[in-house]
Amino acid sequence: MEEHGLTRTIDVVHDVLDKHIVDRNGREMGRVDGISVELRGGAPPRLAEVLIGASVLGSRVNAVVGRWVQGVEHGLGIGEERPVRIRFSHVDEIGDKVKVDLAVGETGSETLERRLRTWILKIPGSR
């Protein structure tokens, strides 16, 4: 990653994985639950996407747990949009948090939040 004309080396597992990920306005999008790598025949592998989603995290624990969590996500009706995939080209900054140049609304990371909102706003006194 280029920074002030100097090349900085990033340890992907230590510096990116499990970090908080925020959108361009600083709003929380979740955690980096997984990272996908593109294998390109002949050329060296390349970091492709950061992944957000409980099923990705679950599958890191164990494949069965991953499938089980995926089942729950489908049950909640958000299975289609999970995991959220963000291309590495959208990653703006890697520091205490991982910042991307998108807005939350442009990704699927807020689907559950939005779905719950319709319920929560029905409760008297919610604002």
Next chain:
Amino acid sequence: MKKYLEVFLSILTAMGGFVEIGELVFTVNAGAKFGYSLLWVVLLGTVGIIVYGEMAGRIAAVNQDPVFYLIRERNGYALGLGTLIAANIVCLLTCAAEIGGLALVLKLLVGGPYRLLVLGALLFLLLAVWFLSFQAIERVFGLLGLLMLVFVFSAIYLHPDWTQVGRSLLPNLPHVESPRDYLVYAYFCVALMSSIMLPYETYFYSSGAIEEKWTEPDLWINRTTSYLGMGFGSIVSMGVLVTSAVVLGPLQIRVDSYEQAALMFVPAFGRWAVTLFACALGVGCFGAAIEITLNAGYVLSQSFGWPWGIDKARRDATRFCTAFTVVLLLSVLIAVVGFDPLQMTLISVALTVVIMPLVVLPFLVLMNDHQYVKQHKAGPLANGFLAALTIVGALMALVVIPLEIFGG
């Protein structure tokens, strides 16, 4: 001026939050069984929670990171998830115990069937967490926390043997009738320590620091609140222990109901004993139940990176709101199904002490990371003390608790 008033209220809240059902159960029994002897454990536990709480508040004020933000990031996902699951189980059980306690308080005060009263308690709690802001919660419980001073008043009224009280603040072994009682004493040491050093208090405290928008210049507030608030809380606990030692000790009874525990107020408050005891217990349970409920929302949101905060509009933190509401409802379910609140307290206290090193040790590593906390690093004394306390506590718990449970 307003700032000082807020600090004063924070101190009262920390004091009121110090005494909750698990702590009360063990302190009353400790006094009834071993006289003043276990006062040193209350003191040691207090120093532990003050050191730990102050550090958690410091990280939150300096880096705007509450404790649970960091656990997964620094410990890796496996340990992070393990701690999250353990913390939530403890939250559920402790919350169920507090709700059960609250229902019993209502029973002592107004009477009625237990299950109906649990639902009454749920209604109170739901109204409080849904409609009060963080500041309002703090104000209400800060002022109600003053009621806890009845324990201190009662202890002074009873004219205890102050020399003996003073001596018991240092580690000591009581005179016991059978060698088996030493095991019981060790069990009480562990349980009392664990019930004082509840990690949820620090998750809540550090999340609260962010809710209240503390920054580096507010570090003095953090120090004042943790030292004085928890210090006064400890004096209240000592008041409970001394009262119980003077009144219940000579009766040679094992306190296994709240009606029995309320007897300890009779010499000081006469016919008001049960009412006052119930009110104080109720305030403790209610405050703790709210803290634990919100805490479940905090730890889940911070672990998964959801927006969180009780002062955020509900529409902007829906997963946070759903998480704490679900945990509250599950706790009520556990309480309604009819586990005995005292039993739930025992289990949650035992679990707490075993997971302590998982939470505290990685936190200490972070407190020593110069890059992260800059000049606010923990000193060697605080490091050593906290590490030793949690490791020894957990090792003792692993030996003593099974022995106590299987030995009846």
